Amino acid sequence: MLGGAAYNVGMTAASTANDSDNPSQPWANTAATLADGEMPPGWSLVNSSSYARVAHHAGDQVYFKLFLPRSPLESIKALARGSRATRARQHNDDLRRAGIEAPHNIAWGRLQRGREYLFSTAVPGLGIDRWLRRELPAGHRGDLPRRRDLLRELGIFVGRLHHSGFIHGDLRTGNVLAEWQGGRFRFALIDNERNSRHDMPPGKLLLKNLMQLNMHTPEELSRSDRWRFFESWRRQMRELSDIEARLVAVESYQWALRRLAAKGKLADGSEWVGK
Numbered sequence: 001m002l003g004g005a006a007y008n009v010g011m012t013a014a015s016t017a018n019d020s021d022n023p024s025q026p027w028a029n030t031a032a033t034l035a036d037g038e039m040p041p042g043w044s045l046v047n048s049s050s051y052a053r054v055a056h057h058a059g060d061q062v063y064f065k066l067f068l069p070r071s072p073l074e075s076i077k078a079l080a081r082g083s084r085a086t087r088a089r090q091h092n093d094d095l096r097r098a099g100i101e102a103p104h105n106i107a108w109g110r111l112q113r114g115r116e117y118l119f120s121t122a123v124p125g126l127g128i129d130r131w132l133r134r135e136l137p138a139g140h141r142g143d144l145p146r147r148r149d150l151l152r153e154l155g156i157f158v159g160r161l162h163h164s165g166f167i168h169g170d171l172r173t174g175n176v177l178a179e180w181q182g183g184r185f186r187f188a189l190i191d192n193e194r195n196s197r198h199d200m201p202p203g204k205l206l207l208k209n210l211m212q213l214n215m216h217t218p219e220e221l222s223r224s225d226r227w228r229f230f231e232s233w234r235r236q237m238r239e240l241s242d243i244e245a246r247l248v249a250v251e252s253y254q255w256a257l258r259r260l261a262a263k264g265k266l267a268d269g270s271e272w273v274g275k
Helices: 009-016 025-035 074-081 084-097 128-135 141-163 203-213 223-236 242-262
Strands: 043-046 052-057 062-067 105-110 116-121 176-181 184-189
Touching (some): 128 141, 141 203, 141 223
Antiparallel strands (some): 052 062
16 A cells, blocks of 8 residues: 555556656655565565665566665755755756666655655666676676677667766666667666766776776676777777777776775686786
8 A cells, every 4th residue: 555545656656757846645655664664565675775775666666765874964965966865866867868778766755864765667677797697607608699799788888878978876787787678788777876977077987987897707707708898888989099998998907806806706816907
């Protein structure tokens, strides 16, 4: 039940689609229930942390995210740049306006103790991390052509994202979803609250995004895999010289491997580029 009425997310989403500032009371009631840790029928808790609580309604493919304060200063920071929930909504909308698939915002609001929430649609696809590790793992020759397609098309997608001025706030492979459809991969971005947009993204931010994508061991993602992605990315980034592009590629790879080594995730004998 949603606010005492029959619970149908699809119908409620349609009825509130034009209400940009004040979601309907049934959404607020459901948000309060989920925020208290109770799971109404159809809802399940997923991917929660000390800074956010996330729940999913599988039947209607809707996500709920409760934004929990990261620090006592968060409300002060929000006065200058907007709250995390506000930024998440805005960045979802910005991506969608640019033709990049992202969650569609359904309803949002504020609960007691300053907690904000957002309901949004699920986007189709599996995380790139799952594609690389389970759906199209390295070493399976029968999957090799499609794995190559995935990496090549991912490079095009990320290159176009960056060429359009977008920097994703956390471009780990789990935040890029891919769906095989019509003989090609289609991509979407989630967890967009820390995104930014620039006339030309600074090199250090491009480097960070590429490092985040590179956070896979050499066993999961070979050098040839990485270069296949990078060559497609580079063709979209025509404003970079060949030397600049190569430096970004090599440094992002080295940075990722240094981080993996610090986490103890590199097997003995793993090769390092430019060690």
